[in-house]
Amino acid sequence: MTIRTRFAPSPTGAIHVGNLRTALITWLFARHHGGHYLLRIDDTDVERSKDVFTDAIMAGLTWMGINWDGDKVHQRDRMDAYAKVIADLKANGRLYPCYETADELALKRKSLLARSLPPVYDRAALSLTDTQIKAYEAEGRKPHWRFKLNDTPIVWNDLIRGEVKFDGKLLSDPVLIREDGTPLYHLCSVIDDIDFEITHIVRGEDHVTNTATHIQMFEAMGATPPQFAHLPLVSDAEGGKLSKRLGSLSVQELRETEDLEPMAIANVLARLGTADPIEAYDSYEPLITAFDFSKFSRGSPKFDPDEMVRLNAKLLHDMPFAKAQPRLNAMGLTQVDAMFWDTVKPNLERMRDIKDWWNVVNGPITGTAQDADFIGAAATLLPPAPWDATTWKQWTDTVKEKTGRKGKDLFMPLRQALTGMDHGPELATLLPLLGPERTQKRLKG
RNA sequence: GUCCCCUUCGUCUAGAGGCCUAGGACACGUCCCUUUCACGGACGCGACACGGGUUCGAAUCCCGUAGGGGACGCCA
Numbered sequence: 001m002t003i004r005t006r007f008a009p010s011p012t013g014a015i016h017v018g019n020l021r022t023a024l025i026t027w028l029f030a031r032h033h034g035g036h037y038l039l040r041i042d043d044t045d046v047e048r049s050k051d052v053f054t055d056a057i058m059a060g061l062t063w064m065g066i067n068w069d070g071d072k073v074h075q076r077d078r079m080d081a082y083a084k085v086i087a088d089l090k091a092n093g094r095l096y097p098c099y100e101t102a103d104e105l106a107l108k109r110k111s112l113l114a115r116s117l118p119p120v121y122d123r124a125a126l127s128l129t130d131t132q133i134k135a136y137e138a139e140g141r142k143p144h145w146r147f148k149l150n151d152t153p154i155v156w157n158d159l160i161r162g163e164v165k166f167d168g169k170l171l172s173d174p175v176l177i178r179e180d181g182t183p184l185y186h187l188c189s190v191i192d193d194i195d196f197e198i199t200h201i202v203r204g205e206d207h208v209t210n211t212a213t214h215i216q217m218f219e220a221m222g223a224t225p226p227q228f229a230h231l232p233l234v235s236d237a238e239g240g241k242l243s244k245r246l247g248s249l250s251v252q253e254l255r256e257t258e259d260l261e262p263m264a265i266a267n268v269l270a271r272l273g274t275a276d277p278i279e280a281y282d283s284y285e286p287l288i289t290a291f292d293f294s295k296f297s298r299g300s301p302k303f304d305p306d307e308m309v310r311l312n313a314k315l316l317h318d319m320p321f322a323k324a325q326p327r328l329n330a331m332g333l334t335q336v337d338a339m340f341w342d343t344v345k346p347n348l349e350r351m352r353d354i355k356d357w358w359n360v361v362n363g364p365i366t367g368t369a370q371d372a373d374f375i376g377a378a379a380t381l382l383p384p385a386p387w388d389a390t391t392w393k394q395w396t397d398t399v400k401e402k403t404g405r406k407g408k409d410l411f412m413p414l415r416q417a418l419t420g421m422d423h424g425p426e427l428a429t430l431l432p433l434l435g436p437e438r439t440q441k442r443l444k445g
Numbered sequence: 446g447u448c449c450c451c452u453u454c455g456u457c458u459a460g461a462g463g464c465c466u467a468g469g470a471c472a473c474g475u476c477c478c479u480u481u482c483a484c485g486g487a488c489g490c491g492a493c494a495c496g497g498g499u500u501c502g503a504a505u506c507c508c509g510u511a512g513g514g515g516a517c518g519c520c521a
Binding site for chain 1: 446447448449450451452456457458459469470471472480481482483484513514515516517518519520521
């Protein structure tokens, strides 16, 4: 059986870490099994859905390297398909009209809660008489429609949570059609999952109760429910909801503001909450190969944003020039060559840091002219051009011999005079990058 | 309030009654390498939420307590 999955964001905002994790894990699962991964845009809420968000979601996924099969599907284009199913469900009585206003329903819930009862819909609409209905209609009320749940136990074998059971009595009949006649998420989602032959639904555990009602909907529509995998929600370092620092950032911000590499994000999101260690892989292959739902824990893991930054640094330290070059060109650093990259990359945390090192080598530096006598003496001992990787040792050996200095007293003043900083790349490789002219100039203040 | 899920080193976890003096990864510490940073290597620190049971024996099973997460929308 070919596995078919989908990622179904609603374009009502930017995609954040939590959503991105679901998108990624679903994708890894699909790719691991050589299955399909569909992108479905859940835009039934016309008020809040915006094309700019759809564009941002696609751009974010593409940047992350999460590709989908075929064209994206919009729910707003599928209204005819929904209408057919709606007619069937009305005909067989699974969809029934209700006339309560939102305020009345809120009141009912409040009253149940006050009596320590679960706020389940009382199905009052089912016992409405024709006269009462006519009275409501005369008032100008339009019905919304609920799906009538069967009073049977609902059980499924969740790929992550194991056997999940629900008592139908504790669930409210879900509203599937709004008063204005537009269909709601539950209805559209189930119909689409049937029509697109989705075999596995992967989503956050905030959907487990929905799944219970969806299973009855699948059955009411004559379909076999797919398999489900409900991911524990990721929580903040403080244990609360994801809300602070990187956890609240959109993909666009992770990319543009935080300057993170896609794989720095992916490595963390793919492995967080699993038994596999988080590693700095520079491609998806190892993540796809090792993917298995059984490795996910059932508890909510805490997300430490710093982990992404650490991984980002490691990825840059290991990055070959060929891979960095397109990025550097895009940043306008077309003059950076392999030698410069290899010299400087161990000191990078984020790609943009390279600009600072470029300026240290090429731009003017602000150094404090300490130890001027020593630096002056060292300047006169510089070997003649051309310089190579051995020049530094030649030079400092001579300086050591003539001045009697060694260790930190010898090297640190030189580093400071040459770079204006007390840390940085290996000076043996940095010196040739500076070249005789700049070196002389800096040594002379 | 009701229902569901979770609780092992700082963090992510392994662990499905004796293989556990509880294993790994990251972080942290010390040392080695080193002019610095980083890399690499070695070693180390460090946990079964609490209280009762069951059992010859419990991190593992049961009950309770506490803490955390989720759900209970004419949102998705």
